[in-house]
Structure formats: structure tokens, C-alpha cells
Amino acid sequence: MSEPIKNRYDFVLYYDVENGNPNGDPDAGNMPRIDPETGLGLVTDVCLKRKIRNYVQTVKEGVPGFDIYIKQGTTLNASDAKALKELGIDANDIAASKKSDPDLDNKIRDCMCKMYYDIRTFGAVLTTFVKYKLNCGQVRGPVQLTFSRSVDPIIQQEVTITRMAITTEADAEKKGNEMGRKYIVPYALYRCEGYISANLARKSTGFSEEDLALFWDALINMFEDDHSAARGKMAVRSLIAFKHDSILGNAPSYELFDAVTTKKRDGITAPRSINDYEPIMVDESAIPDGVEVLHLWPRA
Numbered sequence: 001m002s003e004p005i006k007n008r009y010d011f012v013l014y015y016d017v018e019n020g021n022p023n024g025d026p027d028a029g030n031m032p033r034i035d036p037e038t039g040l041g042l043v044t045d046v047c048l049k050r051k052i053r054n055y056v057q058t059v060k061e062g063v064p065g066f067d068i069y070i071k072q073g074t075t076l077n078a079s080d081a082k083a084l085k086e087l088g089i090d091a092n093d094i095a096a097s098k099k100s101d102p103d104l105d106n107k108i109r110d111c112m113c114k115m116y117y118d119i120r121t122f123g124a125v126l127t128t129f130v131k132y133k134l135n136c137g138q139v140r141g142p143v144q145l146t147f148s149r150s151v152d153p154i155i156q157q158e159v160t161i162t163r164m165a166i167t168t169e170a171d172a173e174k175k176g177n178e179m180g181r182k183y184i185v186p187y188a189l190y191r192c193e194g195y196i197s198a199n200l201a202r203k204s205t206g207f208s209e210e211d212l213a214l215f216w217d218a219l220i221n222m223f224e225d226d227h228s229a230a231r232g233k234m235a236v237r238s239l240i241a242f243k244h245d246s247i248l249g250n251a252p253s254y255e256l257f258d259a260v261t262t263k264k265r266d267g268i269t270a271p272r273s274i275n276d277y278e279p280i281m282v283d284e285s286a287i288p289d290g291v292e293v294l295h296l297w298p299r300a
Contacts (some may be wrong), residue, residue: 002209004205004206005198009195009196010244011191011195011219012239013238014192014280015148016186016187016235017190019186020234021182021185021231022234034154038239039153040150042148051222051223052219053068055222059217065117068117069116070118079116080112093138112139113206119141120141120211123139123140123205126139136221140200142197143207148190149188159181163178165175165178188268189262191216198248216239220239230297239296250290250291256287258286262278262280262281263278264277
């Protein structure tokens with residue numbers, strides 16, 4: 001694996017949805033998530049992490065060091081077993097291995113970081129090894145995302161749909177179709193903020209420059225292989241990163257985030273496309289020395 005990153009990064013991501021549900025709330029019948037006090041739409045950090053994991057799993061399938069720990073259809077115990085096999089440890093004789101090697105917990109943790117991209121990136125709680133009398137602990141990942149919040153209040157719209165295929169013969173004798181519902185946001189532009197700690201990459205997971213380049217690629221393309229009936233039209237509109245020239249950083253993240261803005265164009269009351277917003281801008285005068293602005297998307 002290559003060396004851990006040596007620069008702290010902060011970033012701002014804008015993406016939009018049109019006639020879709022970017023993140024359903026299971027506590028509200030799967031309606032789009034919303035802040036009830038402000039009416040702004042919400043998308044959780046784990047929702048975006050899932051899409052990033054799926055993208056990496058697709059483009060790096062079979063490549064050593066880029067497997068995904070948290071993935072559908074695979075148990076955590078099965079993923080753990082891969083790490084034990086990689087280290088040549090017999091799962092049935094963990095106690096003896098631990099007795100002969102007191103540092104076994106840390107070796108397993110480091111192996112998991114090398115094998116699984118999402119642990120190296122987001123971290124993980126490796127509590128499943130407790131059954132082996134091991135304590136691999138909590139791995140703090142260098143990359144963290146905030147909840148996304150829409151730039152303007154959203155409207156949750158319930159759309160009634162019909163299905164011509166009837167479930168049972170008895171129902172078919174009574175009706176010609178069945179009714180259903182889907183929930184959409186007609187249009188919304190969302191903003192997510194994130195942090196990449198070079199210090200945690202150095203001390204904890206070994207997150208590298210290669211990993212970083214893949215992360216930017218995944219952020220930009222995470223919706224391209226995720227289209228569905230509920231999320232038919234979603235797109236990343238802007239990705240702006242701030243590269244610090246040191247490990248710990250040269251400015252508070254909030255100062256950098258505050259320099260990135262957009263707003264509705266004059267005369268627009270209900271935005272229905274990205275063109276209803278002013279261009280997403282960075283106030284370069286507010287960026288202190290030692291911080292470089294990277295316009296990663298759209299590409300120049």
C-alpha cells in the first residue's frame with residue numbers, strides 16, 4: 001500500500017434530485033426526509049456512504065485491498081474470517097494464537113484496514129471479534145460526511161400509481177388494477193460537507209493518495225450506477241475541495257465552508273432545475289494562506 005495522505009482536506013458537495021426520493025425516512029412511511037422546523041430536505045451521511053461503497057465495489061471488484069466490509073449479502077463474520085485467513089490464523093484456535101502473540105488484536109485491525117477500503121476510509125467498529133476473546137476496538141476513519149441539507153425548503157409530494165397486474169385470482173375478479181403510492185421531491189438541490197483527516201490516516205487506517213483519488217471519483221459518480229424508480233434523476237453538480245498544506249490544517253473548516261455559496265436566481269420561487277440557481281461560487285478572498293481551492297467537479 002502507498003503512504004498515508006499528508007494533507008488535510010475539507011470539501012463541499014452539491015447534488016440535486018428531480019422527481020425522486022433521495023433518502024426515504026422509514027419512520028415516516030418512506031417519505032423524503034425533512035427537517036420539520038425549517039422544511040429543508042435531509043439526506044443522511046450513511047445514505048451517501050452506501051453509494052460510495054457500492055461504486056468502489058463495482059469499479060474495484062476483485063482488486064486486492066479494495067474489498068468492502070459493509071456490503072449487502074455478506075455477513076460481518078464472513079468478512080472477519082477473510083482477515084483471519086489472510087494472517088494464517090485458525091479461527092478454532094484463537095486462544096492459543098493470542099497467547100503466543102499478545103499484539104494479535106492490532107495485527108488483525110491493521111489487516112482489516114489493508115483489505116477493506118471502507119474501513120480504511122470511514123472506519124468501523126470491530127466488535128464481532130469479541131467472540132474470539134479479542135478486542136480490535138473502534139477504528140476511526142479519516143473521512144466523515146455531514147447530513148446533506150437542501151438549499152431551499154422541499155415539498156414532499158405523494159403520487160398515486162396503478163398496477164395492472166393483480167396479486168391474486170380473487171382480487172382479479174373484483175378489480176382491474178391495484179393502487180400504490182410513491183413519494184417524490186419535485187426538485188431540490190442538496191449540500192453536503194465533509195472532512196478528511198490526514199492525522200487519522202497516519203495514525204489509524206493508512207488512507208492513501210490512491211484511496212483519496214478513488215474517493216473523489218466515487219463522490220462524483222456515485223449516482224451514475226444507482227438509478228432506480230425512486231431515484232431516476234440525481235446528479236452531482238459541484239465538488240469543491242480545500243487542500244491544506246499541513247497534516248492538521250491551516251484554517252477552521254467552517255471558514256472554508258462559509259466561502260462556498262449559491263442562491264436562487266431573482267424571480268425564481270420554486271426551483272425546478274440547477275439553472276434556477278446562481279452558479280456555485282467560492283469567495284477566494286476568504287481563503288487563508290496555506291489552503292488551496294480544488295474545483296474537482298465540474299471539470300474545467
